[in-house]
Structures are given as structure tokens and as C-alpha cells.
Amino acid sequence: MMATVFTVAQQKGGAGKSTLAAHLAVAWLKQKKTVALVDIDPQHSLSRWFEARVATLGEAGAGLSFTEVTGWRTQKAVEDLGRSHDIVVIDSPPHAETEAKIAIRAANIVVVPSQPSPMDVWATVPTLEMASKEKSPAVIVLNRVPPRASLTEQMIARLGDYDVGLAKASIGNRVAFADSMVTGLTALETKPSSTAATEIRALAKELLGKV
Incomplete structure (x- = not known):
């Protein structure tokens, strides 16, 4: 049986794509899934994170396959x-239509992180548009959400020409995410009882439920 493939994609830079990909991968790892990460982003943020992870935990302790x-x-x-x-989790590049289209x-599901502003x-x-043309269902995930931010279903409904849903779980703008990434870890590992970890677990569960 082939793996379920999640592509984290966003043509706009600065959406927190690589951080989200790493955290989702570890969340599924902790659900006893075997998980592989594929980095096709020329910025190689995920690659640097994985190198730090191996340095911190050792190759066997990293728990993830990476290419x-x-x-x-x-x-x-x-x-x-x-x-x-x-x-399999793919971290796709911004501003690179051909590579993003392949990813x-x-x-099976395209995860599209977005900050909560129109x-x-x-x-x-x-x-x-790319996801729609490739017939790959897409889910918008509100990411880096500041306190008291709001984004209505009506705003998402304006994107109704596309096969897109809005994830119920959203991810806050929390220091725990960035802090954990420095050493190749995630908030699930450095602060497992934190709100950040709770949010990621909820999103990982929701996305798997959409498969």
C-alpha cells in the first residue's frame, strides 16, 4: 500500500511552510506512523532543520527518513x-511554479498555510489554482495566527471556485515553534504540554482524517 502524501505548498513566501512541514511530520511520527520528508525548496530550510536534528538526536534517533x-x-x-x-511530507518551493506543480x-492532500488576513x-x-488543475484537494491552514485575529468562513467562501477547505485547527504565532527548530526538534518534543504542541497534534489528526 502506498503512502499518504501531504504537500505543504504556498507560492507566497514567509508563510511558515517548512516549520509546519517539520511539525506535522513529527506529530505523525508520534502517532506511530513511518514518515518521510522530501525537501524540494531551494532555500533548504527543512534540510538544515533535519541536519540539526541528526546532530541533536543521532541518525537513528531522528526517527524520520529524509531526502x-x-x-x-x-x-x-x-x-x-x-x-x-x-x-510522505513534501516541502515545496515558493515562487517556482514548475516544481510546485510537480509536488x-x-x-493526496495539499496543505496551504496562510496568515489570517485577507x-x-x-x-x-x-x-x-495549481491544486485545482492537478485535481489535488487543498486545505488552507491558518498559521502564525496572532491573538484576537479572525478570519471568517465567508472570506474562504470567496475562494469557492477551488476545491478548498479551511482546517478547523489553526496554529498560533508562538515562540515555541521557532525555538524548537534551532536544534532540529519541534515544540512537540521541547514543550509537549504547550499550546503549540496541542495545536499541531489537533491539525495532524484533522488532516489524516481527510484522507
Whole structure:
């Protein structure tokens, strides 16, 4: 049985894509899933995080499989990893339509992080258009949500031309996320009882439920 593939995609930079990909991967790892990460983002943020993780925990302790590929090799990498893992998480690049399209095509679900403002949500449209063309269902995840922020279902409904939903679970703008990433860990490992960890667990559970 092939793996479930989640592609974290957002054509707009600065959406917290790599941090979200790493945290979701570890959340599923803690649910006893075998998880592989695929980094096709030329910024290589996820690669640097994984290197720090191996330095902190050792190769065996890292718990995740990891590969860094160029866009056109993504499909084969996903197929190979999918034979031996329950879940594959792809971190796709911003501002690179061809590579992002390949990653979206490979996905069972496209996870689209967005900060909770009309401008940020509207900036998801190019990603949603790609997902729609590739017939890959997309889910917008409100990320880096500041206190008292609000985003209505009506705003998401304006994106109704696309096969998109809004995740019930949202992710706050919390220091625990960035702090944990420095050493290749996640808030689930450094502060497992924190609100940050609770939010990630809720999102990971919700996304798996959509498969």
C-alpha cells in the first residue's frame, strides 16, 4: 500500500511552510506512523532543520527518513519512499511554479498555510489554482495566527471556485515553534504540554482524517 502524501505548498513566501512541514511530520511520527520528508525548496530550510536534528538526536534517533531532490525527481522519490512509509511530507518551493506543480500533483492532500488576513488568504490563489488543475484537494491552514485575529468562513467562501477547505485547527504565532527548530526538534518534543504542541497534534489528526 502506498503512502499518504501531504504537500505543504504556498507560492507566497514567509508563510511558515517548512516549520509546519517539520511539525506535522513529527506529530505523525508520534502517532506511530513511518514518515518521510522530501525537501524540494531551494532555500533548504527543512534540510538544515533535519541536519540539526541528526546532530541533536543521532541518525537513528531522528526517527524520520529524509531526502532532498530537485523538482523533476520528486515523483520518483515519492514513489520510492511511499513503498516503505505510511506518510510522505513534501516541502515545496515558493515562487517556482514548475516544481510546485510537480509536488502538488504527487499529493493526496495539499496543505496551504496562510496568515489570517485577507491579503494573505488571497495570495493563496495561485497555489489553489495549481491544486485545482492537478485535481489535488487543498486545505488552507491558518498559521502564525496572532491573538484576537479572525478570519471568517465567508472570506474562504470567496475562494469557492477551488476545491478548498479551511482546517478547523489553526496554529498560533508562538515562540515555541521557532525555538524548537534551532536544534532540529519541534515544540512537540521541547514543550509537549504547550499550546503549540496541542495545536499541531489537533491539525495532524484533522488532516489524516481527510484522507
